[in-house]
Amino acid sequence: MIDISNLHTGLFIGGEWRAAGDTFTTLNPATGRPLAELAAAGPDDVDAAVAAASSAYRGDWGTLAPSRKGAMLHKLADLVERDLDQLAALESLDMGRPVGMGAALMIPNFVATLRYYAGWADKINGELISNDGYLGGPVPTHAYTRRDPLGVVAAIVPWNAPLMILGWKLAPALACGNAVIIKPSEDASLSILRLAELIDEAGFPPGTVNVLTGAGKVTGEALARHPRIQKISFTGSTEVGRSILQNSAVNFKRTALELGGKAPQIIFDDANLEAAIQGSAMGLFFNQGEVCAAGTRIIAHRKVYEAVLEGLKGAAEAQTIGDPFDSTTTMGPLVNARQRDRVLGYMRKGADEGADVITGGTAPDGPGFFVHPTVMAGRNDMSVAREEIFGPVGVVISFDSDDEAVAMANDNQYGLSATVWTSDVTRAHTISAQIEAGAIGVNGWSPLAPQLPWGGVKASGVGRELGYEGILSYTEPKTITIIL
Ligand code: NAD
Numbered sequence: 362m363i364d365i366s367n368l369h370t371g372l373f374i375g376g377e378w379r380a381a382g383d384t385f386t387t388l389n390p391a392t393g394r395p396l397a398e399l400a401a402a403g404p405d406d407v408d409a410a411v412a413a414a415s416s417a418y419r420g421d422w423g424t425l426a427p428s429r430k431g432a433m434l435h436k437l438a439d440l441v442e443r444d445l446d447q448l449a450a451l452e453s454l455d456m457g458r459p460v461g462m463g464a465a466l467m468i469p470n471f472v473a474t475l476r477y478y479a480g481w482a483d484k485i486n487g488e489l490i491s492n493d494g495y496l497g498g499p500v501p502t503h504a505y506t507r508r509d510p511l512g513v514v515a516a517i518v519p520w521n522a523p524l525m526i527l528g529w530k531l532a533p534a535l536a537c538g539n540a541v542i543i544k545p546s547e548d549a550s551l552s553i554l555r556l557a558e559l560i561d562e563a564g565f566p567p568g569t570v571n572v573l574t575g576a577g578k579v580t581g582e583a584l585a586r587h588p589r590i591q592k593i594s595f596t597g598s599t600e601v602g603r604s605i606l607q608n609s610a611v612n613f614k615r616t617a618l619e620l621g622g623k624a625p626q627i628i629f630d631d632a633n634l635e636a637a638i639q640g641s642a643m644g645l646f647f648n649q650g651e652v653c654a655a656g657t658r659i660i661a662h663r664k665v666y667e668a669v670l671e672g673l674k675g676a677a678e679a680q681t682i683g684d685p686f687d688s689t690t691t692m693g694p695l696v697n698a699r700q701r702d703r704v705l706g707y708m709r710k711g712a713d714e715g716a717d718v719i720t721g722g723t724a725p726d727g728p729g730f731f732v733h734p735t736v737m738a739g740r741n742d743m744s745v746a747r748e749e750i751f752g753p754v755g756v757v758i759s760f761d762s763d764d765e766a767v768a769m770a771n772d773n774q775y776g777l778s779a780t781v782w783t784s785d786v787t788r789a790h791t792i793s794a795q796i797e798a799g800a801i802g803v804n805g806w807s808p809l810a811p812q813l814p815w816g817g818v819k820a821s822g823v824g825r826e827l828g829y830e831g832i833l834s835y836t837e838p839k840t841i842t843i844i845l
Contacts, residue, residue, distance in 0.1 A: 362686055363450040365551060371400045372574065373557040375413030376567025381406055385547060385576065390457040390694040391684055391729045399550055402573035407542075407583040410571040411590060414513040414540035417568030422540055423510070425566070431482030433565055434535060438475035440559040441468065441524075448524060448552050453685040455549040456520050457693035457730070458648050460686055470809060471528040474827070477811035478532035481832055485537060487839075495844045503843040508836035510538035511591040511615060515584040517577075517605070519597045520549035520696050521651040521751075527553060529815065530594040530617075531570070533831035542571045542590070544581050546597075548696050550574045577601065588612045592835070595619065596653075599749075599775075599820050617824030617834055619653070619816055621749040622777030625770035626656035626806065627760075627792065629783040630664040636804065637665075637782035638672030641755075644780060644806035645673070646680060646734050649692055650753035651700075653821075654778040654800075654807045658746050659757045660769050666759040670738055673755060674720045677734040680753075682725060694730040695752055701730040704752030711737050711745035716756065741769045749775065763788070767795045777821035780806045799825070 371378040381400035389396040402410075417423070425433075441448065448471075449463035458467075487506035494501045516530035523545055534541050545553040557572045573580050581601075585593055585608035592615035595605050602618040609616050626641045628634075644656030661669040685693035695701045701724065708722045721735030734753040739746055746756045760766040770779060778800040781792050793801045799817040802808045809815065816825040824834060 373572040402575035402580040413568035418540040421566035422569040427483035431479040434479035451552040467525040471524040474528035474811040478536040482536040514592040517595040520546035529826040537835040618822035620822035623775040625658040626780040628661040630662040632782035642676030645755040774820040776819035777817035
């Protein structure tokens with residue numbers, strides 16, 4: 362466990378901590394008991410944060426030399442690294458993931474993203490563009506683009522990996538010279554509040570980064586509607602993404618929407634079966650299955666179907682469910698009671714629709730929002746195979762031909778990511794090319810790295826984060842043409 366009594370719980374605006382007109386209580390998902398009382402930002406607080414961010418953007422942050430911006434991102438990365446265990450513990454306390462998982466993967470990913478974009482800060486260039494001359498010639502022109510920052514941008518973040526997902530927004534936004542307002546999820550704000558303290562310690566000019574805790578319907582919606590915010594980068598549910606897109610229309614905000622998923626994992630009969638089973642189990646149960654890229658549709662060739670079912674059953678039953686701070690725990694509680702009930706509802710619905718529950722399907726007795734990891738044998742048209750559950754529930758489906766596997770993979774509203782398990786390199790490329798998704802892993806679930814663009818197609822959203830795409834998405838090209 363970790364002591365949070367010294368953590369700031371107000372709003373971080375213009376480099377200062379302040380109270381809001383209202384507060385809300387968060388719960389510890391492992392016990393169901395109250396954890397913290399946090400400030401709930403209202404529309405006036407959003408206005409204040411926009412004013413602070415605008416003045417940083419036009420002033421001390423915006424005018425700071427690009428290499429100094431990069432140095433500040435490195436400094437922040439150093440502080441996050443110094444406090445890595447504390448930040449991992451805050452996330453586990455808030456949202457339930459086993460603490461070692463955050464310390465080994467999510468917080469290091471955040472550090473890596475900060476450092477990757479620190480390197481970009483002084484390498485953001487436009488282009489010199491050859492052209493036919495003024496109005497088609499013969500007078501020549503000297504034409505080029507600049508890539509300017511957007512201004513004030515807002516990052517609206519979910520609870521399942523707060524700092525890691527925030528990093529995909531914050532680091533490129535700052536590297537490009539924007540000022541940022543962060544809205545954490547009401548279910549997991551603590552690590553981001555601690556980050557605000559580190560931003561202060563790193564010496565960022567006041568207002569460069571602001572943090573507004575609060576309700577999605579109030580704080581989040583006020584950000585989406587605000588006329589002086591130039592971009593919203595949102596990660597969360599498809600339904601909220603749609604409302605953000607509508608609200609952003611007020612001033613034609615740029616939007617990046619990283620939404621839900623229902624990722625297929627296709628296991629061919631030529632795959633290394635042991636690796637495919639272990640890897641696809643990871644894709645199912647990692648982070649309690651509360652992952653947008655969770656590989657919850659296991660589409661297995663009929664020849665290996667029974668072996669895959671048996672292997673995943675074993676992997677589910679080998680999970681140790683319990684206290685996120687116990688080092689033997691591999692699966693913590695779900696984030697809140699609503700999420701637990703939703704997941705249990707899907708487990709019942711799967712059985713009602715005729716899926717065969719191979720293991721799990723229930724919740725353990727006792728306090729906290731735990732469920733048993735669950736594997737079902739089912740079909741691609743069942744609700745459990747069509748809808749995002751966001752919990753440790755997988756459906757195993759059989760196929761006979763490559764075409765059938767691809768058709769099943771694509772027969773879903775989502776298109777975030779997919780995994781292909783095969784030892785045939787030609788099949789790896791041809792199947793990957795045919796799958797409708799933003800990111801495909803071959804022989805490994807969800808490869809994530811700051812250099813690799815990430816984002817979805819179809820109902821999984823619009824826009825890409827990470828890599829050079831991240832730089833493009835936080836800058837606006839401007840064309841300048843000098844008639845010679
Ligand atoms: P959510 O959509 O309920 O909330 C996400 C954030 O949006 C929170 O900060 C919330 O307060 C805010 N919000 C809620 N209503 C809002 C509104 N009307 N206007 C503005 N902001 C609002 O999602 P969640 O439950 O926190 O996260 C789970 C969802 O996130 C899942 O659907 C999952 O697939 C998705 N997700 C996607 C990715 C990705 O990269 N594509 C990554 C992680 C999670």
